[in-house]
Amino acid sequence: MTDAVAIVGGRVVTGLGEEFDGGAVLLIDGLIEAVGADVVVPAGARVIDAAGCWVLPGLIDPHSHIGAHEEANGPAGFDGSEVSSPVTAGVRALDAINIEDIAFRDALAGGITAVVVKPGSGNPIGGQSVAIKTAGGRSVDEQVIRAALGMKSALGENPKQAYGERKQLPSTRLGIALVIRQALMDARDYGARRDKARAEGRRSP
Secondary structure (H helix, E strand, O other), X not given: OOOEEEEEEXXXXXXXXXXEEEEEEEEEOOEEEEEEOOOOOOOOOEEEEOOOOEEOOOEEEEEEOOOOEOOOOXXXXXXXXXXXXXXXXXXXXXXXXXXXXXXXXXXXHOOEEEEEEOOOOOOOEEEEEEEEEOOOOOOHHHHEEEEEEEEEEOOOHHHHHHHHOOOOOOOOHHHHHHHHHHXXXXXXXXXXXXXXXXXXXXXXX
């Protein structure tokens, strides 16, 4: 038995450049089946009257720290930056997320259905970002869209403050650029050694 829901009568914005009034969005078993001004609503479908409302796709926040920099939880909920080293490429924002953070409910209430959670900006290279849904799971693993989405890098005041207070590299933008440049060169050199080892039938370094 299918679960059909039709949102009708609103101003529909498809997210693909189309907008129209009085259209319908038909969902079957939680998935969008049809969008348009002439959608046929099947018998027995639950109808939501959206007259006077805008009907939009779920919004995506491409740069957030929710779940890792928790709302109203003080230092115990601040896990976004591992500032023990200027380069922490191996850490993952995924491992810091508390899925019970009220920020997820706040985001969903504002129409944000997916977020990219990044490590903080304390390091020149801060770690791996994750894309997750803001609802739908009882654990963070159930909400993951992509576990490793990209690498967080920061060139500015936050790394200067984090390491300048310790009187260590990098305490200036010059030093931050050096750290990032060296890390990228090391990664390039490692990749070359790995590819050569594989081509020669040896174990990767």
